[in-house]
Amino acid sequence: MIWKKLTIDTSVEAVDLISEFLSEHSVEGVMIEDNVPLSEDDLKSMFVDIPLIEGENDGTAKVSCFVDDSFDIDGLKADIAAELIRLKEFINVGSAEITVGETSDDSTWQNNWKQYFKPFRLYDNIVILPTWEEFDDIRPDDIVVSIESVMAFGTGTHETTKLCIGQLKKYLKPGQSVFDIGSGSGILSIISVYLGAGYVHGMDIDPDAVKASFENAEANG
Template sequence: MKWNKFTIETTTQAEDFVSAMLNDLGIEGIEIEDNIPLTEEEQKGMFIDFPPELPEDDGTSRVSFYLEEQEDAKEILRKVMLGLEEQRQFVDVGAGTISSSQTEDVDWINNWKKFFQSFYIDDILIKPTWEALKEEDKDKFLIEIDPGVSFGTGKHETTQLCIRQLRKYLKKGDRVLDVGCGSGILSIVAMKLGASHVVGTDLDENCMTSTYENMEVNHLPKEMGEFYVGNLIDDVALQEKVGTEVYDIVVANILADVIIPMAPVIPARLKKGGVFITSGIIDFKENEVKEAIEKAGLTVLEINHQGEWVNITAQKN
């Protein structure tokens, strides 16, 4: 299916008014482009290490919307132009011009799958659920994953660093806490390595669905895992749910700027002698994260690098 894309040249001051007007006309799926810098709070909420470099904010904004090819674009555009003229009375809408282009209906959710193919992390085979298992791989240590809309195929260096450390430190019967579980790949690896029970947390409720679905694909009983939505850093109720001094291993593959404020709550989750495995740390933040972990009372056992990413493994004495 082809879609007609219409873009209104307006101002950042008016973009919310224009969006509301389009919504009132029954137009959904609005796209806004501007050069307003992200605030510190927005950057924290997005968990990004590198804020996008934008041109200087010149006060302009582009508000786009899409109509199906067969829709009566002429009548809708007439109403949009009238709406813009009405808004000129109380807000600067800028040029208010509308340009158009045509786009194909792309299946973004599934098209990326061609880039995710089976691969090995040492002797562990990570296979997407939609790919057939080769005959020669049928006796391999297998993890099947469908990330869905969650993070985690296992290909990223940070995930591989964590998997190798789980392989090294996890003992049969261990209890594991997976902070920022994403697609559940680390939880599933832990279960297949012999963990008796895994608890996971994530800010995104979609991750709960992905994790349970991936457990089912890997023939793991649902009872082996409990997964909660929430922020372990400051959610006291969540901290109580996951428990105190009950985990042999806590694994967190997140980002340096999350690990640092989270470090103080990790020791309380670990048993004495328990191990904290973490990654998602860009190399120039290694010392900052290491200091936060040590300040929390944990002893660093080892630091590993893969590309520009770092794993820090520490222990509760």
């Protein structure tokens, strides 16, 4: 699927109204860039696994969205421009410049992501191994989980996935059944099989997740 990025240069004051306008026009998600300092409560409520880079808060912001090629991008751009003119009567909308660029497809995202996903070890004897990487420290009793597709949640790096894997190691008994609801990449289902589950059934409503699960299951034989 081809995606285009539409970006609106605006003000912090106008971010919420512009985001709501995009939502009303069937845009499913937005990305907001600003330099508004985060409060201590904000930091406590967030899961942040990369350093936060903060600059001077000059009141400007960018609101971006990604739309697929089924969208009338010119029509959406015209509607946004008209809305910014209307909002300008009440609030500061900044420069109100609208740009369209960064056309990409799903395969571009997947290939770019691969460079950051490296092999790693969990709980002493579980190795998560991307199929495009090599790992020299394989031990005789290791469970090696091959990951072919990362187009769905579940690489083993997130704390929730690690916690679930730890609980499977602790409580799963040979022959037991496992139902993996919201299976994502299928990593928990695959590890359950390696740990001796007699029957595993994974399910997800995301077509990309279902596809990723089958690809990862095949990569693990």
